[in-house]
Amino acid sequence: MAISFEKAFGMHPEAMLVRDRRAQVLAENIANADTPGYKAKDIDFQQALNNAKSRQSGAMSRTHDQHFNISTSSQYDTKFRNPDQPDTGDGNSVDIHRERNAFMQNSLEYQASLSFLNSRISGLKKALTGGGQ
Template sequence: MTAISFKNALGIHPDALRVRTERSEILANNIANSDTPGFKARDLDFKGILRGEYESRDRMELNRTNARHIPAEAVVTESSLKYRIPTQPAVDGNTVETDIEQAQYARNSLEFQSSFTFLNSKFKGLSKALRSE
């Protein structure tokens, strides 16, 4: 019997879920500060994170109480956050464009749901395979 490789079975989707969760917090923060003078909208370089362009970042590993636990660590760092360039800068220096932020938030939510649905179907398939169905 061969061991199941979760990395091979699940691909990039677990990492994508973590990054999408962090991105939703950043986009929500942008929206919440849309009326704050001088606030600069930020976003993640999602593709750069998934390509591993920020591998030299400091990592924060979570404690594992058993050697068989799957290791987990923080994915997002300050270097992966980029300032958004506004199409219509505000007079007060705020760079949040609410329509763009809301659209990005909605798109991020859909992409999160897509990865989640994919992972859910993979886990159902793996569960069936383990039960030999």
């Protein structure tokens, strides 16, 4: 009986990839908080996850060895964020407090997915090795 990793792990691997990319985008925002003209960006996590679900449900399968394996999972739409504060005169739209909070929230959610995956892997390992060790 084959193990289906998609069934065992669900969307958590894809969610971790989206969260990793979002952490990069938020870190860029934080790093450019004092850069004149820099516009804050973000990734719509829910939209990226919905796109991943639709790709997973309608996944293309390779029918021949010479076909390309097409994967678009690393392409997430980054969008400019609407600023919460008025322009300070330099055109920068980064709110450092908002970015730090978003970065921390994203980090916590990444850790939650990682913990879930670790527990699933541990459960699969116990099932394969016979359990009580």
